[in-house]
Amino acid sequence: METKPRGPRRAQPRLDSVLNIALASGWVMVVLFAGLVVYLLVRDFTAAWTGTGLSPFQPNAPQSTLPSGTQGAVGPLPTAIPLDQWKPPQPWSGKGRVTVLLMGLDYRDWERRTGPARSDTMMLVTLDPITNQAGMLSIPRDLYVEIPGFQFNRINAAYAFGEAYRLPGGGPGLAVQTVENLIGVPIQFYAVIDFSAFERMIDEIGGIDVLVEQRIKISPIGRLSFWLEAKPYHLDGAEALAYARVRKGAGDDFGRARRQQQVALAILDRIVGFDMIPTLFSKAPALYQELASGIRTNMTFEEMISLAWLALQTSKDQIRMGVIAPPGMVGFHTLPDGASVLRPVPDQIRQLRDQIFTETSAFSPQPPAAQADGSSP
Amino acid sequence: MTAPTPPTRATAVTATKPAPGAQGTGSRRQLVVIGGLLFFAVVVIGCALLTGYAAGVEEREVTRLARESQSIQEQFQLGIDDLLAARYELARERFEYVLRLKPDFPEAVELLNMALGGLNQPTVTPTSAITPTPVTPTPTPDLSSRESIFTSAQAAFSRGDWSGALDLLLLLRSDDPMLHLAEVNQMMAAALRNRGMQKLQSGLLEQGLYDLSLAARFGPLDSQAEAWRSSAAFYLLANSYFGLDWRLASQYFAQICTAGAWGACRKYAISARGYGDLLAATNDPCQAQLQYQASLNILPDNALAPTATQASLLCMTATAGTPTPTPTASGTPTLLFTVTVSPTPSTTPTLGTSSPTVTPPGTPTPSITPSASPSLSPSETPTPETPTPTPSAT
Numbered sequence: 180m181e182t183k184p185r186g187p188r189r190a191q192p193r194l195d196s197v198l199n200i201a202l203a204s205g206w207v208m209v210v211l212f213a214g215l216v217v218y219l220l221v222r223d224f225t226a227a228w229t230g231t232g233l234s235p236f237q238p239n240a241p242q243s244t245l246p247s248g249t250q251g252a253v254g255p256l257p258t259a260i261p262l263d264q265w266k267p268p269q270p271w272s273g274k275g276r277v278t279v280l281l282m283g284l285d286y287r288d289w290e291r292r293t294g295p296a297r298s299d300t301m302m303l304v305t306l307d308p309i310t311n312q313a314g315m316l317s318i319p320r321d322l323y324v325e326i327p328g329f330q331f332n333r334i335n336a337a338y339a340f341g342e343a344y345r346l347p348g349g350g351p352g353l354a355v356q357t358v359e360n361l362i363g364v365p366i367q368f369y370a371v372i373d374f375s376a377f378e379r380m381i382d383e384i385g386g387i388d389v390l391v392e393q394r395i396k397i398s399p400i401g402r403l404s405f406w407l408e409a410k411p412y413h414l415d416g417a418e419a420l421a422y423a424r425v426r427k428g429a430g431d432d433f434g435r436a437r438r439q440q441q442v443a444l445a446i447l448d449r450i451v452g453f454d455m456i457p458t459l460f461s462k463a464p465a466l467y468q469e470l471a472s473g474i475r476t477n478m479t480f481e482e483m484i485s486l487a488w489l490a491l492q493t494s495k496d497q498i499r500m501g502v503i504a505p506p507g508m509v510g511f512h513t514l515p516d517g518a519s520v521l522r523p524v525p526d527q528i529r530q531l532r533d534q535i536f537t538e539t540s541a542f543s544p545q546p547p548a549a550q551a552d553g554s555s556p
Numbered sequence: 557m558t559a560p561t562p563p564t565r566a567t568a569v570t571a572t573k574p575a576p577g578a579q580g581t582g583s584r585r586q587l588v589v590i591g592g593l594l595f596f597a598v599v600v601i602g603c604a605l606l607t608g609y610a611a612g613v614e615e616r617e618v619t620r621l622a623r624e625s626q627s628i629q630e631q632f633q634l635g636i637d638d639l640l641a642a643r644y645e646l647a648r649e650r651f652e653y654v655l656r657l658k659p660d661f662p663e664a665v666e667l668l669n670m671a672l673g674g675l676n677q678p679t680v681t682p683t684s685a686i687t688p689t690p691v692t693p694t695p696t697p698d699l700s701s702r703e704s705i706f707t708s709a710q711a712a713f714s715r716g717d718w719s720g721a722l723d724l725l726l727l728l729r730s731d732d733p734m735l736h737l738a739e740v741n742q743m744m745a746a747a748l749r750n751r752g753m754q755k756l757q758s759g760l761l762e763q764g765l766y767d768l769s770l771a772a773r774f775g776p777l778d779s780q781a782e783a784w785r786s787s788a789a790f791y792l793l794a795n796s797y798f799g800l801d802w803r804l805a806s807q808y809f810a811q812i813c814t815a816g817a818w819g820a821c822r823k824y825a826i827s828a829r830g831y832g833d834l835l836a837a838t839n840d841p842c843q844a845q846l847q848y849q850a851s852l853n854i855l856p857d858n859a860l861a862p863t864a865t866q867a868s869l870l871c872m873t874a875t876a877g878t879p880t881p882t883p884t885a886s887g888t889p890t891l892l893f894t895v896t897v898s899p900t901p902s903t904t905p906t907l908g909t910s911s912p913t914v915t916p917p918g919t920p921t922p923s924i925t926p927s928a929s930p931s932l933s934p935s936e937t938p939t940p941e942t943p944t945p946t947p948s949a950t
Contacts, residue, residue, distance in 0.1 A: 199589070203589065203593060206593050206597075207593075207596065210593075210596060210597040210600045210601070211600060213597075213600070213601060213604075214600040214601055214603065214604035215604070217601055217604040217605060217608060218604040218605075218607055218608040218611070219608065220608065221604070221605055221608030221609050221612060222608040222609070222611040222612040222615065223612065224608075224612065225608070225609050225611075225612025225613055225615075225616060226611075226612040226613075226615035226616045226619070274723070274726045274727050274730050275722075275723065275726045308730070309726065309729060309730045323799070323800060325795060325798070328645060328646065328649070330799075331798060331799045344646060345630070345631075345634055346646075346649065346650075347627070347631055347649065347650065347653035359762075359763060360760075360761075360762055360763075361762065362762065362766075363762035363763045363764075363765055363766035364763075364766055365763070510800075512800040512801070514799075514800075520800070522796055522797070522800050522801075523796050524796065525762075525789065525792040525793055525795075525796055526789060526793070529762075529765065529769075529789075532766070533769055536766070537766070537769045537770055537773065540770055540773075541726055541729055541730070542722075542726075542744055542748060542770045542773065543773055544741050544773060544774050544775075546729070546733030546734055546737065
């Protein structure tokens with residue numbers, strides 16, 4: 180008689196425990212499934228980054244095919260000036276200064292399919308993790324320099340030659356070597372950026388704010404041209420790209436180089452100033468796709484992350500900027516065929532180099548803290 | 557026999573209304589279970605992250621090796637094409653690249669020798685073929701403490717591994733900027749100076765000048781380094797006019813040529829020829845002939861000789877009977893500048909001490925003594941210097 184009510188009372192805990200076991204099992208299954216998904220995602224994410232998102236231009240083009248407009252003899256015997264032994268760039272120790280050569284390619288070569296593209300933009304970006312100082316140095320594309328193995332030519336032809344002759348380091352390798360010979364600083368990394376990827380990345384971070392200093396007409400790709408007045412603007416990806424690339428007026432190539440630096444700083448401002456880190460994390464897969472498909476670089480993904488982190492740590496007032504530009508740093512010359520080129524004036528360029536690289540280096544008799552406090556450009 | 561205690565009642569009571577202690581145990585058990593499940597989740601996700609990353613890295617490495625192998629094959633084939641097309645310099649570079657990645661590639665050594673033969677350079681034996689890394693084994697630096705980093709930096713410095721020493725000194729500086737400040741500065745200055753000199757001697761001029769600029773932040777450079785620095789800067793100035801202003805290029809390279817360094821004579825010859833063409837085009841055959849002569853003296857060229865002869869004849873006509881010797885490629889050189897090139901014996905670094913003025917093991921130091929246009933000459937005459945090493949107090 181006393182045991183009668185015990186039936187349902189015993190069944191309840193049993194039911195509870197069955198339910199608990201089922202829930203726990205379900206949890207375990209979910210966790211295992213999530214683990215599998217995470218494993219696959221991380222594996223693919225890590226493995227996918229090969230650092231060579233952009234394919235070389237026309238990899239099957241005949242070796243001698245060169246873009247029109249490249250001056251000088253690039254004939255079958257480029258032996259007059261020795262071709263330096265190509266070496267992979269020195270690895271970055273993580274402690275010393277790191278320098279990246281950023282390159283944009285000339286769209287016109289791409290569109291014309293006349294051969295490998297020349298570099299449209301060349302900018303050295305440098306960061307010193309010890310002094311927390313950074314710098315940007317823009318190199319005009321018409322600078323007439325010695326390209327190892329290919330005699331003298333415009334500096335923007337180095338990339339095309341490296342690609343056309345399929346040199347071991349390719350176009351970026353020869354471009355890096357040429358810029359190292361011109362500026363003297365070791366360059367550890369290069370990044371060749373696809374214009375459309377640049378556009379989309381700016382759109383992903385919600386555009387950038389720039390102060391237009393001089394009235395200028397821009398032509399975003401696929402849109403009508405319009406004028407930007409001398410005032411602040413918020414630009415989306417296409418507009419930012421057009422603003423950075425426009426050459427006519429406002430100082431031509433040199434003004435353009437300054438605008439490119441302005442855009443680079445605006446991107447940094449946008450990321451830091453708007454506390455974009457959580458947004459960037461949420462958009463990481465999309466950004467990653469853009470980076471992986473739109474950038475050709477020798478950086479590993481881990482190196483990219485640590486460099487980006489380093490850049491975010493750098494205060495804007497610790498960034499020195501320079502453009503190799505007249506007066507003084509270049510001379511205007513005309514080649515026998517009528518093409519205009521720029522002669523680099525080595526000692527003047529060296530002074531600018533020293534302002535950006537030497538004076539901000541951790542190789543200093545003063546400890547870095549004292550250096551950061553006391554030095555100014 | 558004692559009567560059994562009726563447990564049922566108590567049990568029933570417990571089942572329907574648990575005691576406060578039992579209820580606590582139950583919820584604690586629940587917490588433990590939930591905690592365990594969460595822990596399990598963390599462990600599983602953590603393991604998935606780590607193993608996924610490791611697998612990704614491994615996969616990436618496999619892809620890299622596959623690409624490298626493909627690149628070796630491609631460069632080897634392109635090297636053969638270049639060799640057949642007599643593009644020896646490109647062929648050399650490709651075979652050296654192949655051998656750097658795959659030293660045990662006898663066919664590449666053979667073809668590299670053919671390329672070097674085409675360039676009139678000494679050939680390599682399979683054992684002396686390009687090696688991917690320096691042969692001298694470098695001890696792994698001890699980075700366990702700041703003192704050990706400092707000691708490792710001193711050791712790297714002593715064996716002349718300037719880059720290694722500089723990396724370690726930077727590491728030390730980033731960890732503790734004030735540690736051994738004077739000694740670290742002294743070693744940094746010396747290593748930068750010596751690496752800069754090495755780069756200058758190997759033809760990396762702007763790179764060497766950059767190192768010397770960094771070294772100069774610590775104090776004035778010694779006279780030898782200053783002399784090399786100004787010579788290199790002068791060469792680069794001359795080089796900037798190459799192809800753009802043959803007159804200045806020719807003038808400047810003529811002076812650098814006296815030292816025989818950095819292939820300046822070849823550039824002088826080309827510049828003189830270019831300047832000669834310019835003069836010939838502006839109806840100054842006598843000056844043109846002098847430039848052609850200077851070019852031929854350095855770089856005999858069968859194609860240029862007739863042009864030089866023609867310029868000479870035109871000059872004779874123009875000067876109406878004033879005889880001028882006809883230039884020939886093998887004729888007696890008419891030097892525009894009296895030069896003295898006196899290589900000096902190389903010196904070796906003083907090992908075992910961290911001195912700021914150690915002379916790197918090097919090649920002969922050029923001694924330039926231009927006797928013409930002194931204002932255009934390198935500002936200093938590089939003279940060998942044997943500095944007294946200053947041992948550091950460590």
